[in-house]
Amino acid sequence: MKITILSMCLLLIVSCKKEKTETSHSNSSRDSLLLKNDSLKVQNDSVKTIAYIKKEYGNINNLLTSKKLDSTTFSYNCNEREGEVTLYYQNNKLKMVKDFYAEHSHFSSATKYFVKDDQVFFIFNEETVWNFADGGTPEKPETKDDIKEKRIYILDYKVAQCFEKNYSILSKGNNQDPKSIANKETKCDISELMKKYDLILKNKDKKDVNCL
Template sequence: MKNLLLISALIFTISCKDEKDKNVSNSSNAISSKVKSHSLSLENDLSSVDGIKHEYSKVNSQLVEKKLDSVGFKYECDEISGNVVYYSDKGVLKAIKHFQADSHFSSTENYFVNEGKPYFIFKDDTVWSFDGGTPEKPITKDDVTEQRFYLVDNKTIQCLEKKYTLRSNATSNPQSENVPNKEMKNCSIAELQKTFDVLMKNKERRGDVECTDGL
């Protein structure tokens, strides 16, 4: 009888200890989960220019290293040819690249996306024209305009622009990274937002299409 009481007391003690350890473990896991979740939210903070730059840099590195899945389509519309590429990571859309051109103009729009909304847009436009020379050996120049838009909830918090010219006969042309950015006076993204909406609407398209409304 005495041994039975001792065994019962021992089992009760062990049970209490296991329950306590379990509670401590659950509490520790909950704290760890909160810390991890908080850490992730900080890592992907897209409410500031610095946070957007960090996320853009990460996704752009994946693009350069070809680590993202890609699908898209090409189109012809009113003498303008273009193509659209959608980049995703494990089924989650990360970026859209939209290129279009005619005989003297080309434009590339890169939309970096989080939860279906753009947080950074990089637009690169080039207009080329003849700039002297001879019919046999003409000189051309490219007038380049780069625009960068930092967005929070579809509203710009900063927009930058740089312009420079590239000449075919120049021994040294300006490099984009050496041209200073200037704050834009007009930060409207109304037209870009319309284009983005059309791109999202057509994200299931594949192959070649005649014309896409809005592009």
């Protein structure tokens, strides 16, 4: 009788230990899975990679194309430089800023700042210098636009990558498709562009500004 009772006690002890071990292992596995999922969520919701920048850039461009963003505009005129700034919003959150200006010296510049959570993550800058080309008539002269494009990827307020493309467009036509021209990786400094961006934000509620 004593042997039977002792055997039953030992069996209960072993069963409890096994159940405790299995429960502990199950909880540990579930906690690890939750931690892994949380880590992925943080990574996916942050501008931390070039791939994410490209995705967010595409999302904003789609909103612009479908005209789903609100906008405000102001102009500026300073030292023979005439410009216009347009700010685009979604639910009162700034998504993109476009700054275009032209100078009397045959030069113009267009810069687009793409924004997420009040942080610029991508800049597209296009500078154009135009001149008269050979051919044409005094009434209808031929012109040539020399264009420089820059695509700037920004992570944590620093340039992560910068690409440049140069090409020309003749008014008489027969031009190479700019999309077929490869971008070349280069180094670039965004300090002046960001100074301009900060000035834009300071003047965003005005209609006309003397200088930027």
